[in-house]
Amino acid sequence: MNSLELRASKAQTDPRGAFTRLVERLGVHNISLLVALAILVVIFGSLRGDVFFSSRNLLNIGLGITILGVLAMSQTVVIVGGGLDIAVGATVGLTTVSTAMAIQATGSPAAGIVAGLVLGGLAGLVNGIIITYGRVNAVIATLGTMAIFRGIAFIMSDGQSIAIFSDTFRFIGIGRILGLPLLVWILVLTAIVFHLFLARSIVGRNIYALGGNPVVARFSGININRYRVGIYIMSGVAAGLAGILLAARTGSGQPVSGSQGLELEAITAAVLGGCALQGGKGTIVGALLGVAIIGVLNNGMILTSVPTFYQLLAKGSLLILAVVIAEYHLNRT
């Protein structure tokens, strides 16, 4: 009997059929992440259950991960497509400054938003062109533009933080709609768009082909160069969105504070979520779970008031433990 028939028939007769189907739908890796997340929730829940499970705290977690969430998703797309965007934190710094300056100059929040998104897109375009047509390795290229974008942000702002006094704009950072913070809405909407894009759209599927096997992509008539540039523009626009949210949250634009190191966190979340740096592998759901794990960790450690130096220890260990548990779970399934 052929093995595949065997496998097919097995699914139907398998007593654990429903479970198996769930696993297939979510993917083993995501299930493992859920398990890891559950363990963290149990730990912090049992230590500070009173506060931890309060709706207010859960929203805090959501607010805390919005910006990282957006970047982890866009980074996932970049990594799936076989690239890497290390300049993303610097792009956030640049766009947050330009958003603040645009609002300061015009008083119009809309102008700020446009400025942020357009500058982000331009920054992405620059990355895309250097990588695709300059044939520079993505790591080197975006490390280079990271310095360049940061430099530009400093020069634009002269190193000062730029205050935003528009209440309308600040509403993005603190407002609520139907009881949920606007930031959380934005995260949810972005997530749906990103998920549909990567998992369901033709372009998204082609990105998997591009990252998974560029030879196939080339022979299938996918315009590899245009895709690459497009992916980096997307990453830049997402960084622009993140920059706008950062400006709205802090009420100011600052070249470094709040954006430095975001690239590493975004890459961590994406890899935690199942991305392989070789490309061709990764999902939006995974990235979000990765972000959630990081968010719960940060929140739980503040709640349980772990001393600073031990927080580092705990954070590192829990990160690794989460993955080891996930791996263990994965090998058993």
Add this chain to the structure above:
Amino acid sequence: MNSLELRASKAQTDPRGAFTRLVERLGVHNISLLVALAILVVIFGSLRGDVFFSSRNLLNIGLGITILGVLAMSQTVVIVGGGLDIAVGATVGLTTVSTAMAIQATGSPAAGIVAGLVLGGLAGLVNGIIITYGRVNAVIATLGTMAIFRGIAFIMSDGQSIAIFSDTFRFIGIGRILGLPLLVWILVLTAIVFHLFLARSIVGRNIYALGGNPVVARFSGININRYRVGIYIMSGVAAGLAGILLAARTGSGQPVSGSQGLELEAITAAVLGGCALQGGKGTIVGALLGVAIIGVLNNGMILTSVPTFYQLLAKGSLLILAVVIAEYHLNRT
């Protein structure tokens, strides 16, 4: 026609014989890096030739890159073997603190050196075990241990920097032998050892096999688990050496300053030097050229007193330009 007879005759009949042989020996990529380096030297030489070419300044460049050089070489070995060590900067911080504490406690520089190397090796062992036997992705694992090692360094030192008063030990950082600073001697010796190891030894060649295709390596009888653990131990010991040099140079042990961000710089140099993050590709000579480019850039910008913000701009652009030039050159050859 049998191809093998060609082997000997080819080099002699090729009209471009000498040049071709040089290219083959150095590799196209390295030649391109040399060209990029030469361009930087011409730029800074023409702007500040008086100082730039002084032997004192050239030694300053050498001193400035010693620590990064050691780490770029060990990172090259890790990347060639198909891994990545993001914890390397934190390991330097940890070992530099333990070296300082050991000297403070015993007064003996030897004890400090042993403490640094042993702790570095242990840190590497931890990474190796988590990655190999815990089956955690190397990026996640070393991001995790990066936090852990930094936490331990903070806890050990209580966040303070620890002064080293041993003149014997400080000699490592400022002493000279035969007119050359000891640090430069150490860099040269380490480079020779690393080059012979990676390019010539059987173990080094097996590391290329491991990173090139772990399945093939395993089928060929290479004990890939032992190799992986061994590579991370090596990386840890190299970080220990770097930590000792840092302690000697700064006369103190500090958990963060001087070591933060070294991982990214080391990876940059390695990739600039021709490493592919997929593994199986890269050379020590390339890594050193990458480090030299970074060193000349840093030095040249201080000498030409480019204002802080524009330094970022210039550094990023020159990094990218160096690679674009290299690529251009490469495509022509």
Add this chain to the structure above:
Amino acid sequence: DDIKIGYINKMGEHPWFVAEVGGAKKAAEAAGATFVSQDVQFDSNLTITTFDTMVGDGVKGIAIVVPDKALGPVIAEKAKAAKIPLVAVDDDIYYQDGTQVPYVGMNAYNIGARVGDELAKLYKAGGWASKEVRIASIEDRKADTCMQRNKGAGEAFLKAVPDFKPANILRVPYDNTMVNAIDVMTTTLTANPGVTNWIFYSCNDDGVLGAARALENAGYAPDQGMGIGIDGSRACEAFGSGKPSAFRGTMWLNSANHGALAVKILLASIKDGTKLPVQSFTDPEYITADNFASDYKAKLCH
């Protein structure tokens, strides 16, 4: 002939140092000297490299904000070997034998103590005694000067308000950025739902303004919180809107003066052999919503 002065600072992108280096440069140029500066981004190794490179480049004197005070003896020794005068700015450093390197800057503990005193005044005037009050000490343990400032603030407050329970001071770790201050303070608020009123201080304006934003975002009224910052780098943001806020004031230090003073005494020493003063302190100016618009707005906002 042409005198070249070198200026090394630890964090070139921070508004504080932007102003400080600016002040130094202006002073050098006014005196006809050449000025070179380098930002070392908290990197002790790069600090040494930069020092060597500047000496190789022929500078006649160096002012330095060290990223790590433990570098002191090494830097001091190097300056001695190069036979050039050295001034430490902002962070004090010492020779191996314990003598202080000539210093220009502030007294971190004293500035913190002034924050504590002012907070105590606000506390007593605010009629909070009957309320559930906690203090959040937002601190970065990795930064020595930061811990000094918070220590000063806490001790001065407790001295002025002896019946305040030390246990009601919560230590809230942050990473020196405003966003992080918002996040950690938000969580701290949630973790202490019974507390109605908050007092907070931090190493700098970033920490205090972040905490004020967290209160605002969580729906606290401006008069349910009081915080006083240090360094004035966020004063324009905090007071510029003219609305009441939990950010009640900041101890502004004009860092441009630090830079300028350091260069002046270096030049005096180089040109005339004037002995470098061992310590030159500058005093903070206390900015509040009341005096901001009249006295500081023009100076601090662009």
Add this chain to the structure above:
Amino acid sequence: MQSDFFSLDGISKRFGVVQALDNVSIAFRPGEVLALVGENGAGKSTMMRILEGVFGPDTGTVRHGSTPIVFGEPRDSHRAGIRVIHQEPEIVPNLTVAENIFVGELPRLAGVLLDWRKLEEQTDRVLATFGMQQDMRPRQLCGTLGPAQRQMIEIMRAIRAGGRLIAFDEPTSSLTDDEARRLFSVIRRLREEGTSIIYISHRLNEIIDLADRIVVLRDGRLVDDSPAAGASEQTIAKLMVGRGIDDLFTRETWRSGEQLLDVAGLTTDRVSDVSLRVRRGEVLGIAGLMGAGRSELAKAIVGYDRRIAGTIAMNGVPVLPNSPHAAIVAGIGFAPEDRKHEALLLFRSILDNAALCVPDKTSSFGFFNRRKALEIVSPLAAKMSIKAPNLDEQVSKLSGGNQQKVVLARWLARQPMLLILDEPTRGIDIGAKAEIYRLIDELAASGIGIILISSEMPELIGLADRVLVMAGGRITAELSRPDIDEATILKHAMPQSAPSPGDHIQ
């Protein structure tokens, strides 16, 4: 040369010192199967790449009618109606079977989304055309497929798009006879529909079956272009190699010695309760259909897969621990079937690849000694006529067949006591095949035990002392000379005759 269809006109292509194609002209015709034959490295795949626009020729033109056409990118040639099925299948591991087949032309829903239902329908249809419904599901990830199934994906991808000229570059080298037969009927149908077919293969019997015309390349030059009618394997082989090939499967000696390998009750995730013995000087053949578990058995013996139960002994000594390293130390060598993924370091040189398993013989004081390595590898490379400018050539640049020879050279250098060869002649030209058969004979005669896994019946029948037939991860029959014949093997290889491995493990 005049034609109103695609033609090649005086095409030459050079790689460094290798003249891969030398002034080749061919006119293709609609509704014709043109077989392209030649030794490994003769230039067949190079010609396909030029036809598809992967790179351009140095001189010469591709024409359609009298118009010269220049392809900048493969998509240009696709637009012109040319499709090539590549020798090494390329798949995207994390996309489904359906997406892999339709990549580049995925059906759209609302303009931007992927229409999954339609895609699944289309895929079912394509799978049905090839009778592959049983072998893969549209939503299965391609990374889980074996080499044969990957090859089928490559074929289906090219054919589903249609095309006026379809080239098959060794499509059957990793297919079983059954799949090959299904492929042939598809090819015949395409020919009837007027498609022009280029068919490249080292299996000369297929050529005789299928071809209308045979073109022979030797060292990049076209040496013959004539109708297939009347051609025999002998005549084709002679044109290819330049000399006659007779007695492909002769073995000089049939004399096995004492017990060498003893496998008892070996069980892994995919192999159940396998026991077998091999004597010195014996060739043990292993037959079975695709997915029978033959490769998995080999991987189990060499300790690559985790052993659940069973013992392995060489010369009566247990092979422990369960690792490829221990197996090699015990004297077992293994040349896997999937050379690209399991055997070769594609970006290293021939020398490095061939010397990989003999570090002790190619080093002094732990350092690689190039002279020693050359002394070992050069004669082996010469013996197998590996075609390359020199031993420093990157393996990725070698023709498919020559890559396989490098794998064999590695094990010949090692001189194991037992050699497991998994599909050793896959993609190998007839001349080299004869070499390999002679080699197998020589090795056996010298007392080495050989396990030969093969899907080519004549190979097993001609070479093996005994044949084990596998199905469903188990051994279903053991046949000894002279009872080894195709019908008996096939009878035992049919899957129904075997219980599934799952039953056993559960």
